[in-house]
Amino acid sequence: MTIKEIKDKGLLLFECVSGSRSYGLEMPGSDTDLKGVYYLPRAEFYGLNYVAQVSSKSNDEVYYELGRYIELLSKCNPNILEMLSSPEDCVRYKHPLMEKLNPGMVLSKLCKDTFAGYAITQVRKAKGLKKKIVNPIPEKRASVLDFCFVIENGLSVKLEDWLKEKAYVQERCGLVNIPHSRGLYALFYDQEDELHYSGVTNSDRSNDVSLSSVPKGQSIAGYLSFNLDSYSIYCKEYLEYWDWVENRNEERYAGTLEQGKDYDAKNMMHTIRLLEVAEELLRTGVLKVRRENRTELLAIRSGAFKYEELLKKAEDLVGKIEEAYVVSTLPDGVDKAALENVLVEMRTELYKL
Numbered sequence: 501m502t503i504k505e506i507k508d509k510g511l512l513l514f515e516c517v518s519g520s521r522s523y524g525l526e527m528p529g530s531d532t533d534l535k536g537v538y539y540l541p542r543a544e545f546y547g548l549n550y551v552a553q554v555s556s557k558s559n560d561e562v563y564y565e566l567g568r569y570i571e572l573l574s575k576c577n578p579n580i581l582e583m584l585s586s587p588e589d590c591v592r593y594k595h596p597l598m599e600k601l602n603p604g605m606v607l608s609k610l611c612k613d614t615f616a617g618y619a620i621t622q623v624r625k626a627k628g629l630k631k632k633i634v635n636p637i638p639e640k641r642a643s644v645l646d647f648c649f650v651i652e653n654g655l656s657v658k659l660e661d662w663l664k665e666k667a668y669v670q671e672r673c674g675l676v677n678i679p680h681s682r683g684l685y686a687l688f689y690d691q692e693d694e695l696h697y698s699g700v701t702n703s704d705r706s707n708d709v710s711l712s713s714v715p716k717g718q719s720i721a722g723y724l725s726f727n728l729d730s731y732s733i734y735c736k737e738y739l740e741y742w743d744w745v746e747n748r749n750e751e752r753y754a755g756t757l758e759q760g761k762d763y764d765a766k767n768m769m770h771t772i773r774l775l776e777v778a779e780e781l782l783r784t785g786v787l788k789v790r791r792e793n794r795t796e797l798l799a800i801r802s803g804a805f806k807y808e809e810l811l812k813k814a815e816d817l818v819g820k821i822e823e824a825y826v827v828s829t830l831p832d833g834v835d836k837a838a839l840e841n842v843l844v845e846m847r848t849e850l851y852k853l
């Protein structure tokens with residue numbers, strides 16, 4: 501099933517312009533994102549070829565099968581609720597059956613968690629990006645050796661410095677576990693390389709130190725401490741950072757750097773927008789997709805604010821959301837049974853003989 505097939509076969513139930521153009525936040529060159537709802541031919545719906553969602557390669561066009569759409573409505577998914585409350589000039593097509601669905605059936609206090617919860621996730625994402633920009637991780641990966649220290653004469657010295665001072669090589673080192681001492685090892689050194697120790701590590705890709713069989717009577721050269729916890733944290737952050745580098749939107753990232761900001765300004769604009777929508781929705785019971793403060797939101801996107809200012813604004817909005825939630829007249833949740841009845845009615849009409 502493709503988007504073209506949905507339209508060619510007359511399966512389209514709803515189509516709207518979404519994203520920045522529906523929010524009133526489009527800029528010159530902004531893409532036109534589309535979302536829609538369709539239904540499957542009878543045989544595919546009842547058979548084994550159920551297709552819940554169809555997207556374009558760029559993911560800027562996303563269409564949901566009717567059942568999937570209503571399922572997401574029941575969960576107060578922000579994108580799906582925005583479709584249902586689309587500004588009139590953004591609606592490209594609407595089948596008469598879609599009139600059976602309206603925002604009043606699904607807007608509830610659950611929106612606090614879905615809208616504000618998602619926005620708070622975006623704040624954390626922005627913080628993560630800030631950390632990545634301010635603290636880039638070198639492409640050359642650190643090894644176990646970089647997290648090893650030698651304790652000698654009451655002092656802790658980096659293994660690399662200790663080896664250099666002694667004119668030693670790590671391959672001739674032998675380590676033996678010290679019982680009841682996590683990460684601490686007795687360190688031996690084979691000057692003549694006759695005992696064939698395993699070294700501190702046996703390769704650059706090792707994720708732990710190597711242990712050796714050391715004959716009795718050998719003199720201890722020192723004690724080695726391997727900080728496994730720090731190494732594990734480093735490995736996780738290294739993978740996250742370089743995965744981000746590989747998959748980041750370079751044009752958007754370049755724009756962030758050009759603005760001289762250490763956060764994703766577009767991401768923060770949408771974060772503030774979502775929090776404002778959540779507060780307004782809980783307070784008024786109405787979901788307004790198109791925003792009235794376009795100038796302010798685009799100023800955020802342009803990088804006109806410091807990250808700390810936006811973080812403070814987000815925190816203030818979260819406080820207002822909590823206050824609005826307490827006095828909100830919206831129902832606590834969605835009446836899923838009523839929503840399911842509507843779905844059955846719509847399917848009955850669509851598949852009538």
